[in-house]
Amino acid sequence: xxxxxxxxxxxxxxxxxxxxxxxxxxxxxxxxxxxxxxxxxxxxxxxxxxxxxxxxxxxxxxxxxxxxxxxxxxxxxxxxxxxxxxxxxxxxxxxxxxxxxxxxxxxxxxxxxxxxxxxxxxxxxxxxxxxxxxxxxxxxxxxxxxxxxxxxxxxxxxxxxxxxxxxxxxxxxxxxxxxxxxxxxxxxxxxxxxxxxxxxxxxxxxxxxxxxxxxxxxxxxxxxxxxxxxxxxxxxxxxxxxxxxxxxxxxxxxxxxxxxxxxxxxxxxxxxxxxxxxxxxxxxxxxxxxxxxxxxxxxxxxxxxxxxxxxxxxxxxxxxxxxxxxxxxxxxxxxxxxxxxxxxxxxxxxxxxxxxxxxxxxxxxxxxxxxxxxxxxxxxxxxxxxxxxxxxxxxxxxxxxxxxxxxxxxxxxxxxxxxxxxxxxxxxxxxxxxxxxxxxxxxxxxxxxxxxxxxxxxxxxxxxxxx
Ligand code: NAD
Ligand code: UDX
Numbered sequence: 115x116x117x118x119x120x121x122x123x124x125x126x127x128x129x130x131x132x133x134x135x136x137x138x139x140x141x142x143x144x145x146x147x148x149x150x151x152x153x154x155x156x157x158x159x160x161x162x163x164x165x166x167x168x169x170x171x172x173x174x175x176x177x178x179x180x181x182x183x184x185x186x187x188x189x190x191x192x193x194x195x196x197x198x199x200x201x202x203x204x205x206x207x208x209x210x211x212x213x214x215x216x217x218x219x220x221x222x223x224x225x226x227x228x229x230x231x232x233x234x235x236x237x238x239x240x241x242x243x244x245x246x247x248x249x250x251x252x253x254x255x256x257x258x259x260x261x262x263x264x265x266x267x268x269x270x271x272x273x274x275x276x277x278x279x280x281x282x283x284x285x286x287x288x289x290x291x292x293x294x295x296x297x298x299x300x301x302x303x304x305x306x307x308x309x310x311x312x313x314x315x316x317x318x319x320x321x322x323x324x325x326x327x328x329x330x331x332x333x334x335x336x337x338x339x340x341x342x343x344x345x346x347x348x349x350x351x352x353x354x355x356x357x358x359x360x361x362x363x364x365x366x367x368x369x370x371x372x373x374x375x376x377x378x379x380x381x382x383x384x385x386x387x388x389x390x391x392x393x394x395x396x397x398x399x400x401x402x403x404x405x406x407x408x409x410x411x412x413x414x415x416x417x418x419x420x421x422x423x424x425x426x427x428x429x430x431x432x433x434x435x436x437x438x439x440x441x442x443x444x445x446x447x448x449x450x451x452x453x454x455x456x457x458x459x460x461x462x463x464x465x466x467x468x469x470x471x472x473x474x475x476x477x478x479x480x481x482x483x484x485x486x487x488x489x490x491x492x493x494x495x496x497x498x499x500x501x502x503x504x505x506x507x508x509x510x511x512x513x514x515x516x517x518x519x520x521x522x523x524x525x526x527x528x529x530x531x532x533x534x535x536x537x538x539x540x541x542x543x544x545x546x547x548x549x550x551x552x553x554x555x556x557x558x559x560x561x562x563x564x565x566x567x568x569x570x571x572x573x574x575x576x577x578x579x580x581x
Contacts, residue, residue: 121198125149129204137185158187172286233264272308277337283458298333355385355578365578387558390455432473443479452532484521490514527554
């Protein structure tokens, strides 16, 4: 079966970039990305590609090439479903905030709504692809909905699992050159035919040996497992960072030493103020919930520890600022460099900066933030979402600056929360001259030049480095 029309429901951080790359690499396939959020679709259609709703290096060029040729963004979900032979579901699956599994399980209401809409609209057979990250065995629920809520006219649905492994900030490079593409499907001949149809799409640019096919459950569970392993590495190195600080070891040297062991490998060993992003915490919580559902308490506890460690890392960073500043930050200006959860993205979901700011605001600090890509409304929305204080109090306590030097002017301390490259090239002498003395820097990403800063006169604290 040759695919000529693809529909993707969900024009977010995954749906947008993923479909843009498919469209660019497959000019013979029409790709329509739909969303109920009209503002988001309008931004995807903005003639000025610098205004796309997702910031990713290289995305603007891909969209500029394919948009209007075979890549379309629309709010007409029904029409796109109707016209497509293959439908990707790339909607959000956040942690549940209510009811059973609150704070742990994935909220599948958006996925279910998609499935119901597909069932209602479809007039011919469809391949439905799970692109969202989903709990293992969700495909059976989706199949049930598709088969039983439609108009009952014998339409056949095949469900595939095709989890996305892109990381934000490098999404385009990851999509163009993935380590692997994973496709899970039914073992029946129809299932295998559906798998082959999706393999054929990716084979336009991904070498076939990197396209892995499995059964549906393995594919669904592999996604949660991959994120759990990656997050576990970050929590493991962050746990060592605290021990390094106490013992005089340097976590970067430790990371290098262990990373040269080919069994361990060098990646994902960067100590930090704690991992953020929309995926790690959500997916581990979901894994913990699934394990508990099956009565596997030890398995659940094991993975939960990754989150506990991460929360501790964020909190101890804020605590260290307070204790170093003579046990009070009340009325003191603390400048934040960075608010995004990592560099090269405007995404702030679960960013460590939000939690560190919240702790410091509780201590009555005045926080001033500069981030090259995150807008002020986003930062205030992040804080408001925590419900720790009123919206007015958040706006009073947190100032958002368009200029980094202005954010640091008059500050008692600077905290580096995101590893944006530009922070390394600042005129640190100029910043020092405009700060309160002693001038403190808390480098939560370990990116600044310690010797240079100390020579200027800063009191410099680097995550994971003991005296
Ligand atoms: P997102 O919130 O950026 O985008 C989801 C979009 O889906 C939103 O724009 C929303 O309006 C839209 N939507 C929700 N319900 C809809 C409906 N019924 N009809 C039409 N549109 C609807 O989310 P995201 O970051 O793109 O993540 C999507 C999925 O991909 C999640 O399951 C996530 O776990 C997974 N994932 C994310 C990443 C990442 O780096 N962000 C990486 C891999 C996998
Ligand atoms: C992650 C997975 O990497 C990706 O495969 C999956 O599809 C989605 O979730 P993402 O969250 O976008 O991607 O970014 P990632 O690079 O994994 O970073 C996550 C967080 O961990 C960031 O806050 C980052 O700063 C932090 N991190 C990462 C560290 O603190 N140290 C590291 O060594 C690596």
